[in-house]
Amino acid sequence: MTSSTRGSQKARDTLDFLRGRISSGEWAVGSLIPKEAELMELIGVGKSTVREAVRSLAAFGMLETVPGVGTFVRSRTPVSTILTEFLAEHDLEEVLVYRRSLEIEAAQHAAVNRSEEQLEALRDAYARSTAAGEGTTDTCDRSATPGAFHLLVVEASGSKLLLDLYIGVLSILQRASTEGRVILGTTIETMHRDHGAVLEAIEARDVRSAAHSMALHVDRDLGLRTDMLDFAQQTERAASLIDAGYDPESGR
Template identity: 45%
Template sequence: MAEPMGSALARTTLAQLKARISAGEWPVGSRIPTEPELTEQLGVGRSTVREAVRSLATLGMVETLPARGTFVRSLTPAPSLLFDALQTYHPAELIGIRRALDVEAAQTAAAQWIPERLEAMETAVAIEMEAMREHNAGIPGGVTRCTLFHGAIAQASGNRLLADLDTSLSRALDSSGLGAHIAESIDPAVLLNEHDRILTSIRARDVAAAAHLMALHSDAALRTLRHTVLTTEMTTLSQQPG
């Protein structure tokens, strides 16, 4: 018999999973055990595990990617206050502030990444690449999403507030359906190429390139909303041939 939603057992299971993530047992970007594996490890029913994992996703700590599993996005829950506040804004405003945060995260990550954070960013890109291969092969698995990679960059910045804002923004975009709309509007191959270039610049600790490439990448999302992006001298130069 399935345990009722919101049961004490489900809350205890959620607390156990949160503790394991916060302790670094499953680093950011890593895949957590499957539902059957967690059921066996924790000694609870599958419905309890499912409810706890859904709660983790609501808290912004994990993200479930169809046909690939559930991955850690953050070691700590994003404050619900941030998420609630962000839901009152227009989509273009959310994307606009996301652009500013992503640029700051990219340049800060480039300046001070540590090995485990770099590994998380590389893992996110590898997951995206596998998703694109499956898509090209006609294997169902959903559309490649930016959130795992962007979340890994935010974590690599070392700025907890920035990482919390990133998680809350992702949740707000997803709850509005905007996240899925943007993902479906961008060619997966183009998205993956942009992510790879950003990662290369971060790995090389090229702060200026990381910030610039992230700005251009974020502008593509704004264009899917038919929003006029800010054109700077650097943006104009980067779009010229050669």
């Protein structure tokens, strides 16, 4: 084996090592990865090999280096980044509808697939949110951070694809929220009540209630600024659930 072949193999192994830690969730989205010297010792390669692997993953959108701070995990897989670029070309209203579909699907799967550990994490997130009040509400600005209620629901679905798609959608919505184009369209009290209904359904492994509770919640928690003068605005799906007499608290 030539030295160039060995070098190429080391580069591939280093890339696989970093990508594996990210895609498995061991290095969570938003967290700092180990410093360069630590990675060199951990993987057993030189500085140039580590830097090349980090640059490659940054090009895929999985990592982002902030000078003077460190390198952050930006996305669990390249899927989220590609999707973000694709969604950026679409109207925000369409993105919100797509996000709604993902959240409902995630809630249904979470009711079936959630582990006891994931359920406990959801309970903790809900308790923190209700105890802290408005200052730390789980809006779209915080939904992609580790431990956020909505993100935990998607993680509890057990679907990595759903999680990747969801993070891609949130990247667009977080940017729009920062620009003031997407805002919270309900009261904090209602948001907490909605989260409680979703949690209760997932806890009971009630797929129907999980889907209905999440549908009612996402129909009113976020919206375009120009559409939010009327907080009672609902989608056709939400209206049909209400007309049918569905009660998210009772699950009927």
